[in-house]
Amino acid sequence: MPEQNKANPTKFITVFCGASPGRDPEYVEMAKELGREMLKRNYGLVYGGGSYGLMGAIAQTIHEGGGKVIGVIPAALKKIERPEIGETNNDLVYGEERVVPDMHTRKAMMNKLCDAFITLPGGYGTMEELLEITTWSQLSIHAKPVMLFNMKGYFEHLLKFIEHSIEEKFVVEWSAGVIVAGSTAVEVLDKLEVYQPPKSRFAL
Amino acid sequence: MPEQNKANPTKFITVFCGASPGRDPEYVEMAKELGREMLKRNYGLVYGGGSYGLMGAIAQTIHEGGGKVIGVIPAALKKIERPEIGETNNDLVYGEERVVPDMHTRKAMMNKLCDAFITLPGGYGTMEELLEITTWSQLSIHAKPVMLFNMKGYFEHLLKFIEHSIEEKFVVEWSAGVIVAGSTAVEVLDKLEVYQPPKSRFAL
Ligand SMILES: [Mg+2]
Numbered sequence: 001m002p003e004q005n006k007a008n009p010t011k012f013i014t015v016f017c018g019a020s021p022g023r024d025p026e027y028v029e030m031a032k033e034l035g036r037e038m039l040k041r042n043y044g045l046v047y048g049g050g051s052y053g054l055m056g057a058i059a060q061t062i063h064e065g066g067g068k069v070i071g072v073i074p075a076a077l078k079k080i081e082r083p084e085i086g087e088t089n090n091d092l093v094y095g096e097e098r099v100v101p102d103m104h105t106r107k108a109m110m111n112k113l114c115d116a117f118i119t120l121p122g123g124y125g126t127m128e129e130l131l132e133i134t135t136w137s138q139l140s141i142h143a144k145p146v147m148l149f150n151m152k153g154y155f156e157h158l159l160k161f162i163e164h165s166i167e168e169k170f171v172v173e174w175s176a177g178v179i180v181a182g183s184t185a186v187e188v189l190d191k192l193e194v195y196q197p198p199k200s201r202f203a204l
Numbered sequence: 205m206p207e208q209n210k211a212n213p214t215k216f217i218t219v220f221c222g223a224s225p226g227r228d229p230e231y232v233e234m235a236k237e238l239g240r241e242m243l244k245r246n247y248g249l250v251y252g253g254g255s256y257g258l259m260g261a262i263a264q265t266i267h268e269g270g271g272k273v274i275g276v277i278p279a280a281l282k283k284i285e286r287p288e289i290g291e292t293n294n295d296l297v298y299g300e301e302r303v304v305p306d307m308h309t310r311k312a313m314m315n316k317l318c319d320a321f322i323t324l325p326g327g328y329g330t331m332e333e334l335l336e337i338t339t340w341s342q343l344s345i346h347a348k349p350v351m352l353f354n355m356k357g358y359f360e361h362l363l364k365f366i367e368h369s370i371e372e373k374f375v376v377e378w379s380a381g382v383i384v385a386g387s388t389a390v391e392v393l394d395k396l397e398v399y400q401p402p403k404s405r406f407a408l
Pocket of ligand 1: 128132332336
């Protein structure tokens with residue numbers, strides 16, 4: 001695929017994931033694999049900015065492969081120091097960086113810029129982002145694919161929790177279809193391309 | 205405890221929970237039990253408004269027991285119809301209702317008004333609220349207790365998922381202490397009263 005096409009992606013994907021690389025190097029490998037697969041399909045990346053962990057792995061892969069990367073980062077988070085994981089922020093930026101005033105503006109922009117969401121392994125913040133766009137889909141605020149890249153079964157307990165929520169009738173049954181999981185980069189993107197949001201969502 | 209004291213609660217607790225009652229009537233019973241225990245301790249309730257499910261159960265219990273209830277509800281959500289669970293909104297209001305322009309303002313107000321958070325069983329929206337305040341604690345935006353009322357083991361899979369996230373190094377180990385769970389109303393409130401936030405949080 002020629003370079004000039006990659007400057008005009010056919011889709012933008014917002015990826016939520018950790019600023020940590022995880023315990024097993026395979027997580028970073030799989031994040032890079034998703035980056036390569038997105039390059040093949042000419043998809044651009046929207047993400048939370050930063051150059052560490054899975055975030056850095058996918059952003060670097062797409063940027064260095066000639067793809068389009070937009071990092072959306074709140075001013076305050078640019079300054080965070082994380083001595084307990086041996087990292088301090090530096091100025092390494094992949095692609096275009098948009099510094100926004102706060103977390104809320106970041107989320108609104110990440111939602112506005114993309115055609116679909118993919119969540120990779122991450123911590124509380126990543127889970128919160130996943131559940132927020134899931135809630136927004138349920139409330140018909142958007143109808144975009146909400147994909148889970150279930151690397152090494154990372155999300156199994158979360159998926160069981162959602163099943164249990166449905167069994168116990170705290171989540172309505174049709175809502176189960178909002179989140180679609182895949183265990184490889186190809187599976188996630190193939191399912192993303194045919195994603196249909198549940199039909200009977202709440203109408204605000 | 206005299207009525208006049210209840211108009212001036214010693215603490216306000218923001219409760220996140222479902223607008224559904226759940227499959228087993230015990231969920232509603234346990235929500236009422238929490239309400240009664242909050243009345244005993246003269247705690248006021250801040251919640252998402254509405255009169256259904258666990259939300260309605262706890263709000264009604266506290267309101268009818270002479271306690272203070274503040275419901276914070278976005279204008280758009282007041283209009284939601286939920287035919288699939290046989291409900292439409294009506295004007296039943298327990299205590300004071302504050303109508304806010306949007307979800308973001310609701311969250312900011314629910315955070316500002318309270319001294320602690322308790323999450324009861326609920327769906328995607330409830331989980332998102334729990335994870336948001338957990339993230340905010342991790343980022344030192346607040347240091348309030350983040351409690352889980354683990355009724356009937358509802359949150360077991362979620363707690364296992366968090367353990368797995370720590371094992372896999374996507375959540376730093378000290379963060380495990382942000383969320384504290386209890387399986388009865390008394391246990392949750394007793395633990396809330398001695399809650400200490402983790403010491404080594406991220407400094408923004
Ligand atoms: Mg949120």
